[in-house]
Amino acid sequence: MEAADLPRSPRRPGPGTIGVPGRRLASKVGLAPGTAVFIGERKRQSIRIDLLEFDAAVVHEAHDVSVDDCAVHRGTATVSWIQVNGIHDIALIEALASRFGLHPMTIEDIVNTSQRPKCEELPDYCFVALKMLAYSRASRSVGAEHVSLILGPNYVISFLEDEGDVFDSVRLRIRKGLGRVRSMGADYLAFCLMDAVVDHYFLAVEQIGDEIELFDERILMGPRPGDIQEIHHYKSDLIKLRKAVWPLRDVVAAISKSESSLLRPDIIIFWRDLYDHTIQVIDMVETSRDVLASLHDTYLSGLSNRMNEVMKVLTIISTIFIPLTFIVGVYGMNFKHMPELEWQPGYFVVWVVMVAIAIGLFAYFRRRHWI
CATH class of the missing domain: 3.30.460.20 (CorA soluble domain-like)
Incomplete structure (x- = not known):
């Protein structure tokens, strides 16, 4: 007989008050x-x-x-x-x-x-x-x-x-x-x-x-x-x-x-x-x-560290997109006289600038061991 698992008989309620399961x-x-x-x-x-x-x-x-x-x-x-x-x-x-x-x-x-x-x-x-x-x-x-x-x-x-x-x-x-x-x-x-x-x-x-x-x-x-x-x-x-x-x-x-x-x-x-x-x-x-x-x-x-890791990733993503959002916001304004709007290669230049900013920030974060 294993000591860790002692045999137990079926548990049945008894008559009257004696043997009532869980009597306090x-x-x-x-x-x-x-x-x-x-x-x-x-x-x-x-x-x-x-x-x-x-x-x-x-x-x-x-x-x-x-x-x-x-x-x-x-x-x-x-x-x-x-x-x-x-x-x-x-x-x-x-x-x-x-x-x-x-x-x-x-x-x-x-x-x-x-x-x-x-x-x-x-x-x-x-x-x-x-x-x-x-x-x-x-x-x-x-x-x-x-x-x-x-x-x-x-x-x-x-x-x-x-x-x-x-x-x-x-x-x-x-x-x-x-x-x-x-x-x-x-x-x-x-x-x-x-x-x-x-x-x-x-x-x-x-x-x-x-x-x-x-x-x-x-x-x-x-x-x-x-x-x-x-x-x-x-x-x-x-x-x-x-x-x-x-x-x-x-x-x-x-x-x-x-x-x-x-x-x-x-x-x-x-x-x-x-x-x-x-x-x-x-x-x-x-x-x-x-x-x-x-x-x-x-x-x-562990929960706190896990939350910090999630918050760090979200913060890095937000930091990368903040300047990009600024650029898009500036050129999304509905002013009639904006010189860059009439510039033929302006669209591609903006893309190059945004990609360069994103890559630069990503490289900076990697160099600081934040990601």
Whole structure:
């Protein structure tokens, strides 16, 4: 599965008020804190829960499991990764949350797809909200998906808006026993999931940066009427990336300095490395924003230079024809006594004079490098 084009299920409106496409935050006005209201667009017909349980020796994987099946794995000695694909079914989310003792405020943040990246430490678990981003070359736009992670003593629950994700590399390492993920705990699994999300930030920023560089080279060759819309399109993509990465920097920094018993000191170095990666992504985004800002100036300068060239050509043509128009105007006057009118070679002499003036002016402009 390509990270740039995550699979998406058909989008259908759901019954009632839950799952109405594009539901806004205004629907939460007046409700008590901790009231779970799905904010976003329903992307699946039904929620599917997948389970991946492992330790250093064995791996057990199951799909489309029930809430009760998930609750059984809360107290096992192995590490359990529960992934919930779809967050529009409030009743199911609340049922799963009750099995794992999640706070109502946590449930509210899980189903709110507009929630900014954040980290909260509670006595029994840690909650992390972040954005999963992918750049689609086909639509030339950044797709954002809300992701929530619950880190418990021996489990990780990931909540996604839809089935597509960027965690295939993590699953592959678990299934084949690659790396250290099978021998580490749930906190390292949570790190791996967040690291996979940040790695795809790099991919999205690099793809946008490559397109901006090509766009820069084309603008230097000559601006086009639709270029200003293209610049604003890239600007909106970079703003989306910036809104996702900047808060995540603070989230990872808080985790790397946390003293929670759920985060072992021996993997703090991994969280610090992830913090460095978020800083690198921010630097790349800011660099692309600077390039894009200069592109806007380059576009306006190109238009100005193009207009100046047109005006220069028109001015030169006008300057050449001004003396010719003067001559024609003088001899176009209807005076009866004009000696030149009776002169037999006068017509040809006037032509010679006008041609000589035009050639002389043209040669002068060429010598001054004006044309």
